[in-house]
Amino acid sequence: MTPSPSPYDWIDDSLAAIHRARWYRQVRVITSLAGPVVEIEGKAMLNFASNDYLGLAGDERLQQAAIEAIARYGTGSTGSRLLSGHRPVHGDLEQAIARWKQTEAAIVFSSGYSANLGAIAALAGAKDLILGDEYNHSSLKNGAKLSGGSVFDYAHNDTTQLRLLLEQHRSLHRRCLILTDGVFSMDGDICPLPEILALAAEFSCMVLVDDAHGTGVLGATGAGCAEQLGCSKVPLVHVGTLSKALGSLGGYVAGSASLIDFLRNRAATWIYTTALSPAAAAAALAAVRIVQTEPERRSCLWQSVARLRQHFEGVKNLKTLPSESPILCLQLPDAETALLASQRLAERGIFAPAIRPPTVPTSRIRISVMATHQPEHIEQLGRAIAAL
Numbered sequence: 001m002t003p004s005p006s007p008y009d010w011i012d013d014s015l016a017a018i019h020r021a022r023w024y025r026q027v028r029v030i031t032s033l034a035g036p037v038v039e040i041e042g043k044a045m046l047n048f049a050s051n052d053y054l055g056l057a058g059d060e061r062l063q064q065a066a067i068e069a070i071a072r073y074g075t076g077s078t079g080s081r082l083l084s085g086h087r088p089v090h091g092d093l094e095q096a097i098a099r100w101k102q103t104e105a106a107i108v109f110s111s112g113y114s115a116n117l118g119a120i121a122a123l124a125g126a127k128d129l130i131l132g133d134e135y136n137h138s139s140l141k142n143g144a145k146l147s148g149g150s151v152f153d154y155a156h157n158d159t160t161q162l163r164l165l166l167e168q169h170r171s172l173h174r175r176c177l178i179l180t181d182g183v184f185s186m187d188g189d190i191c192p193l194p195e196i197l198a199l200a201a202e203f204s205c206m207v208l209v210d211d212a213h214g215t216g217v218l219g220a221t222g223a224g225c226a227e228q229l230g231c232s233k234v235p236l237v238h239v240g241t242l243s244k245a246l247g248s249l250g251g252y253v254a255g256s257a258s259l260i261d262f263l264r265n266r267a268a269t270w271i272y273t274t275a276l277s278p279a280a281a282a283a284a285l286a287a288v289r290i291v292q293t294e295p296e297r298r299s300c301l302w303q304s305v306a307r308l309r310q311h312f313e314g315v316k317n318l319k320t321l322p323s324e325s326p327i328l329c330l331q332l333p334d335a336e337t338a339l340l341a342s343q344r345l346a347e348r349g350i351f352a353p354a355i356r357p358p359t360v361p362t363s364r365i366r367i368s369v370m371a372t373h374q375p376e377h378i379e380q381l382g383r384a385i386a387a388l
């Protein structure tokens with residue numbers, strides 16, 4: 001009797017297809033402290049691949065806050081927030097985020113991904129309409145699916161198409177939730193929040209903005225895209241992460257007191273999971289304070305972004321994606337070319353990843369600038385890109 005094929009054989013076939021398409025991904029091992037220069041496989045590399053925009057992940061004050069929280073509470077939070085996982089530092093962090101975001105309240109989750117899943121699935125159900133930007137982060141798209149609502153994507157930042165979808169579908173549904181990234185993570189541009197909010201008011205919709213990459217970076221106090229675009233006072237579901245400019249781990253939702261109270265009772269990814277570790281919460285709390293009291297970090301960041309853009313302007317035939325953030329992307333024709341470009345940059349001591357389908361529709365090199373990059377780091381990157 002010939003052995004029947006294993007029901008797991010398809011996994012190897014699928015992996016082979018991923019290799020053929022040049023979509024295969026691997027981890028890179030960093031063996032040093034987070035910062036603008038990191039050690040990868042024994043080699044010092046200039047780091048343009050990090051979301052640590054303000055350079056806080058390696059900051060001693062965050063480290064100290066985490067160490068003190070561990071000494072006081074231990075490494076784990078031991079239970080869900082509603083059972084045995086709540087510590088004073090969780091409440092302090094939530095209050096600090098709410099004050100900063102100018103909202104009545106906030107709630108912290110174990111990650112930004114779970115904040116989106118939990119909030120979206122709690123706010124919308126089978127009778128509801130969810131409209132999202134086609135370039136939204138995976139957590140927004142999967143949150144929409146999880147909700148069981150009717151989901152439609154609109155073309156990237158296209159409020160004309162958003163209006164059309166609202167005209168077609170809004171009246172057929174009970175509630176409507178519009179989802180958008182604040183800063184688009186793999187492109188670097190910003191959502192047209194005032195226009196989206198105007199449509200939301202006209203068609204009676206809720207709006208959730210995921211400011212994972214704008215928090216700490218955009219706005220006078222770093223409160224994010226809503227602050228930068230003058231929308232802080234408008235009712236809005238603010239989502240974000242503690243893991244990028246805030247240098248820690250975890251996610252949050254900020255908004256009205258009743259929204260947050262509702263999520264504490266209905267967001268499954270908050271109720272049925274272990275609370276954020278005290279160390280991560282304490283480090284994030286230290287970061288929220290630093291971000292507001294050290295605006296010079298943002299000034300350094302934007303100076304470096306401007307310097308890098310100048311370099312780009314001097315390179316013939318270089319195609320970049322439109323960006324209003326520290327995320328700058330070089331457009332490349334295909335996955336193979338993007339991988340080769342990333343490899344060439346690595347040979348010159350620069351760590352900048354190739355981002356390929358299916359993460360994004362077109363291949364690119366994604367460069368993220370940090371406040372702690374020095375002018376000579378930007379120079380070195382500029383020279384390496386010109387040499388490409």
Ligand SMILES: Cc1ncc(COP(=O)(O)O)c(C=O)c1O
Nearest residue numbers: 111112113137185212241243250
């Ligand atoms: C736009 C966006 N939202 C949410 C997330 C998820 O956040 P976290 O890493 O905290 O899960 C990310 C990236 O990680 C992101 O880029």
